Each structure stands twice: as structure tokens, then as C-alpha cells.
Amino acid sequence: MAYTADKPKLAESSDELRTRIPGWGADLDPKDRPSVPKERFDPTLNGARWEFPERQPEKWPRERSIEHKFLTPVFGTSCPPKGLSGMIRRYSYRAYSEGRAAHWLLLLAADRVDAVESTLASFLTRHPDNPITETGVLSEFTHHGLPSRLRGKRVDRGHHLLDPVLVAAPWVLAGGAVYLALRRVAGRRRR
Amino acid sequence: MRAMVYRGPYRLRVEEKDRPAIEHPNDAIIKVTRAAICGSDLHLYHGMMPDTRVGMTFGHEFVGVVDEIGPSVRNVQPGDRVMVPFNVYCGSCFFCARGLFSNCHNVNPNATAVGGIYGYSHTCGGYDGGQAEYVRVPFADIGPSLIPEWMDDDDAVLLTDALATGYFGAQLGDIVEGDVVVVFGAGPVGLYAAKSAWLMGAGRVIVIDHLDYRLEKASSFAHAETYNFGEYDDIVVHLKKITDHLGADVVIDAVGAEADGNILQHVTAAKLKLQGGSPVALNWAIDSVRKGGTISVMGAYGPMFSAVKFGDALNKGLTLRMNQCPVKRQWPRLFEHIRNGYLKPSDIVTHRIPLEHIAEAYHIFSAKLDGCIKPLIVPNPA
Numbered sequence: 001m002a003y004t005a006d007k008p009k010l011a012e013s014s015d016e017l018r019t020r021i022p023g024w025g026a027d028l029d030p031k032d033r034p035s036v037p038k039e040r041f042d043p044t045l046n047g048a049r050w051e052f053p054e055r056q057p058e059k060w061p062r063e064r065s066i067e068h069k070f071l072t073p074v075f076g077t078s079c080p081p082k083g084l085s086g087m088i089r090r091y092s093y094r095a096y097s098e099g100r101a102a103h104w105l106l107l108l109a110a111d112r113v114d115a116v117e118s119t120l121a122s123f124l125t126r127h128p129d130n131p132i133t134e135t136g137v138l139s140e141f142t143h144h145g146l147p148s149r150l151r152g153k154r155v156d157r158g159h160h161l162l163d164p165v166l167v168a169a170p171w172v173l174a175g176g177a178v179y180l181a182l183r184r185v186a187g188r189r190r191r
Numbered sequence: 192m193r194a195m196v197y198r199g200p201y202r203l204r205v206e207e208k209d210r211p212a213i214e215h216p217n218d219a220i221i222k223v224t225r226a227a228i229c230g231s232d233l234h235l236y237h238g239m240m241p242d243t244r245v246g247m248t249f250g251h252e253f254v255g256v257v258d259e260i261g262p263s264v265r266n267v268q269p270g271d272r273v274m275v276p277f278n279v280y281c282g283s284c285f286f287c288a289r290g291l292f293s294n295c296h297n298v299n300p301n302a303t304a305v306g307g308i309y310g311y312s313h314t315c316g317g318y319d320g321g322q323a324e325y326v327r328v329p330f331a332d333i334g335p336s337l338i339p340e341w342m343d344d345d346d347a348v349l350l351t352d353a354l355a356t357g358y359f360g361a362q363l364g365d366i367v368e369g370d371v372v373v374v375f376g377a378g379p380v381g382l383y384a385a386k387s388a389w390l391m392g393a394g395r396v397i398v399i400d401h402l403d404y405r406l407e408k409a410s411s412f413a414h415a416e417t418y419n420f421g422e423y424d425d426i427v428v429h430l431k432k433i434t435d436h437l438g439a440d441v442v443i444d445a446v447g448a449e450a451d452g453n454i455l456q457h458v459t460a461a462k463l464k465l466q467g468g469s470p471v472a473l474n475w476a477i478d479s480v481r482k483g484g485t486i487s488v489m490g491a492y493g494p495m496f497s498a499v500k501f502g503d504a505l506n507k508g509l510t511l512r513m514n515q516c517p518v519k520r521q522w523p524r525l526f527e528h529i530r531n532g533y534l535k536p537s538d539i540v541t542h543r544i545p546l547e548h549i550a551e552a553y554h555i556f557s558a559k560l561d562g563c564i565k566p567l568i569v570p571n572p573a
Binding site: 040133 | 198199200201202203204206214215216217238241242243244245246247248263266279280281282283287288289290291292296297298299300301302303304307313314316317318319329330332333358359362363365366367368369371387389390391392394395401402403404414419420421422434435436437451452454457458462464467493494495496517520521523524528531532533534550551552553554555558559560561562
């Protein structure tokens with residue numbers, strides 16, 4: 001078909017589609033869809049009985065975006081900041097807005113520090129981290145790991161090996177560091 | 192109580208945690224009967240989302256039974272079966288009053304660019320999620336709804352995000368009768384978006400992925416024409432060829448931050464975390480939609496920058512529409528569609544896994560093993 005003003009013809013007409021596909025056209029009118037219009041002003045829409053919600057008690061200095069005027073009245077209390085990662089998080093919230101890459105990069109760095117801190121701390125408990133069970137990697141043997149990965153034209157095969165490297169690298173490096181440190185201490189004692 | 196707990200990238204376990212408490216007069220505590228793992232949970236699992244703290248419980252798709260209510264709660268009572276939208280929202284702020292529940296300004300101190308989401312990092316408010324025996328639900332008079340008696344938990348849990356988001360994504364495409372709609376991604380949201388496109392009168396629905404088993408589901412569940420982009424040197428050229436070299440009228444990105452198809456984009460985003468997300472599907476959407484067309488973005492991206500082909504979007508005069516889904520706005524119509532037999536959400540569920548085995552569930556879903564499309568988590572077997 002040359003480049004003309006006509007819309008290319010479809011293989012099936014609307015009537016044929018209505019017959020073949022259950023519900024075809026049930027939301028045909030673009031104006032009669034739940035998210036149209038995008039903004040629909042109606043303060044009673046949600047049944048809220050408050051103009052501004054009662055405030056939830058703040059049990060520790062809750063970190064917040066500097067783009068907010070104040071601490072929101074309700075907030076999550078999942079994991080208060082702790083340790084070095086907590087210091088990085090608090091600094092990131094205090095110093096940088098959401099518009100600055102530094103804010104997000106510091107938070108990502110804090111996440112990595114948190115993982116290391118928490119793993120080390122777990123070795124002082126009766127429930128140390130176990131990379132075998134925590135990665136769920138044993139499901140490779142119970143849920144058709146290899147056949148699933150080899151089937152069809154999966155394009156992610158090219159980086160499948162990266163995941164175990166990313167997961168194992170910190171453990172291998174930490175193990176190597178501990179080994180070298182112990183060897184050095186043992187060497188000094190022998191001398 | 193038993194709860195899934197994040198331990199660091201690619202690692203999680205089930206731990207004994209304190210049962211959540213009422214922290215605000217309009218809170219409720221829900222005993223979870225069914226939860227799901229969302230594709231976007233994998234971004235947390237892979238360490239892509241900033242401020243994902245060790246110790247957090249994930250899970251923004253869950254349903255359950257009200258166990259306890261705060262003193263100001265009136266609309267639900269202990270014992271009620273409820274479904275909870277993934278959005279935490281107050282119902283009264285500037286945005287909620289306009290129906291933008293996913294953009295609530297009163298629930299997320301950590302960021303103004305995103306509302307509150309259960310179990311989705313501190314960037315989304317720091318709320319623990321529902322992959323646990325119990326979960327705290329703020330504004331219990333606003334978000335939760337009673338599950339209709341005729342609906343089972345498996346269908347209800349899929350309405351809390353995946354189905355509502357796919358349906359919303361099709362709406363953002365502004366589909367009109369006879370439109371050619373391309374959906375990138377045959378995961379749960381993509382499947383529901385493709386199915387929803389027909390409800391809005393699409394004349395042709397095309398789904399693109401690289402996993403054959405998911406494309407088979409797109410064909411059987413969503414009646415879609417399917418193509419595996421791994422079989423084409425350049426999927427954009429193929430899409431142009433099959434749309435008379437004009438391009439599709441509407442393209443829906445249902446992939447998001449960990450898109451494959453370009454090793455540089457994928458590795459820099461998903462592995463090295465140097466971008467907010469790998470915009471491969473979004474860039475393909477920009478390239479394969481027709482000039483003047485519309486792109487709906489439903490795939491989740493992180494808050495950092497991504498290498499998006501914005502110049503082409505400008506030069507083609509595209510409309511880009513996106514948001515986190517305001518879930519509860521979709522429910523009344525979706526209930527009708529389910530009752531009428533147009534949609535059967537749980538048809539895409541492939542795995543039902545006890546909470547105690549959730550580490551395996553994440554691995555299976557993440558590595559796309561065992562034909563996994565949608566895994567449900569059962570914290571409290573009936």
C-alpha cells in the first residue's frame with residue numbers, strides 16, 4: 001500500500017471481533033472509562049471524614065524529602081535507619097532533593113552498606129545469613145532450571161551468569177579477605 | 192508472626208517478626224489470606240530501588256480478613272474479607288480529591304514524586320507489605336473494599352494491582368475503535384493490558400516478548416497476535432512491516448526497569464544500577480508507534496535517569512501517558528467485566544507457593560523458570 005491518507009484495512013471487522021472475543025467493545029466509548037477524565041474533582045469521592053488526617057506519632061526523627069513542607073501525617077515504620085547505612089540515608093535526605101542524582105546514589109550506596117552490615121551482624125545471632133537458602137537457588141533443581149533456561153529464544157541467556165557472580169562476589173571477596181587476614185596473623189605468631 | 196524479610200540483593204528469608212500494631216486511629220490490621228509477587232517486586236529483590244532496607248517485608252498485592260481496627264475506622268469490621276489496593280492513600284489531599292489516589296501527598300514523607308505503596312522500599316513510604324501473616328493497612332476507611340461474595344481470593348488478589356494496572360494501561364492508550372495496539376511484555380500486566388485493549392475496541396492486538404511460554408499465554412488468554420523479538424534482527428522494523436510501515440496507533444510498555452533486548456541497557460540498569468531502568472521496551476515503543484500516536488507506560492522504573500530516546504518522541508509528536516494505577520477507581524467496572532465473563536484474572540496464575548518457600552518463589556519468578564507467569568503466596572492456609 002502506498003503512503004496515502006487511508007487507514008490500512010484491518011483483517012477483521014468490528015462485528016467479527018465482537019463475535020470472536022468475549023467483551024469486545026464493552027468499554028468502546030472513550031469518555032465512559034473509569035480513568036477518564038484523568039482528574040475528576042470530588043472531595044467526597046473517597047468518603048474521607050477529615051480535611052487533613054490526624055497525625056501518627058513520630059517515634060524517632062523520621063527522615064523525609066526536603067521537597068515536603070512537613071512530615072506527612074501518616075508514614076511507614078518498617079525499618080528505622082541504623083548503623084553506617086542509616087547515617088548515609090539521613091545525610092542523603094537532609095542534603096539533597098529528589099531532583100539530585102546524589103540523593104539516589106547515596107541511598108543506593110546505603111542499601112549496599114546495609115546489606116553488608118546486616119550480614120555481618122547476622123553472624124552474631126543464632127540465625128546467620130545463608131546464601132543458599134536465601135537466594136532460593138535450590139529451586140533450579142526442583143523447578144526445571146536448566147530446561148527453562150535453554151528453551152526457545154530467550155535473549156537473557158547472555159547475562160544469566162552475571163546473577164550468580166553478583167550474588168557470590170561479595171561472599172567470595174569477604175571469604176578471601178578473612179583467609180588472608182588469618183594467614184597473616186598465623187604467620188606473625190610463627191615468627 | 193511469620194513474614195518475608197529482605198536480606199540484600201537476591202536474598203530474602205522468612206522470619207519471625209512482631210505482629211504489626213495500630214499506629215494511627217484509622218489503621219486496620221489485616222490477616223493475609225493470599226498475596227502475590229509482582230514483577231515490580233523483582234526490582235526490589237534485585238536491589239534496583241533506592242532505599243530498600245534490610246528487614247523490610249515486601250508485597251503490595253494482598254487480600255485478607257480484618258483482624259483489628261483503629262478507633263476511627265467505620266467502613267470495615269473485624270472478620271470482613273477485604274481486598275486492599277496497592278496504593279496507600281488518605282482520600283482527602285489535593286491529589287486524592289481529584290482521583291489520583293496513587294499520587295497521594297499525605298502518606299509518603301520520603302518522596303514527593305511517588306505516593307505510598309505497601310512493601311515497596313522507603314522511597315515509597317516505608318510501609319511493610321503483605322507477604323506476611325499480618326499487615327498494617329493505613330486509612331482503612333479509604334482503600335480497602337469488601338471482597339464480593341462471588342469472588343474468590345485468587346481473583347481478588349489480582350485486582351489489587353496487576354489486573355487494575357493492565358486495564359488502566361489500556362485506558363491511558365486512549366484506544367478508539369479499530370486501533371492497532373502493541374503491548375511490549377507478556378507478563379501479568381501485559382496480558383491484562385492486551386485483554387483490556389479489546390474491551391476498548393482495538394482492531395488488532397499484538398504482544399511482544401522473548402519467552403515463548405508467555406507468548407503462548409498471550410495468544411490463548413488475550414487472543415493476541417504474538418512475536419518473539421529474539422527471532423528478529425530488529426523488532427521495530429518487523430512491527431513497521433506488519434503495520435503498513437506506519438506503526439501502531441497505541442503502544443503499551445508493560446516491561447519496565449529490567450527490559451532485555453539490549454545488553455548495554457540491561458546491564459547498566461539492572462545489574463550495575465547506573466540507570467533508573469533499562470528503557471529498551473520504552474525506546475522500542477517510541478520507535479514502533481506511529482507519528483502522532485500514544486504510548487502508555489505501565490512498566491515500573493526507578494527514580495533515577497534512564498537513557499530514553501526523547502528526541503524521537505518529540506519529532507514524532509507522540510503522547511506519552513503514564514502513572515501508577517489508582518486501583519480503586521478501576522474496581523466497579525472490573526467487577527462488572529468479571530461477572531460478565533469477559534475477564535477471569537486467575538487464568539494467568541501458574542504457581543501457588545506457601546510463605547515458607549518464598550525465597551524459591553522469588554527465584555523461580557525472577558529467573559523465569561518452570562513456565563512461571565504469576566506466583567501467588569499463601570501465608571495463612573485456610
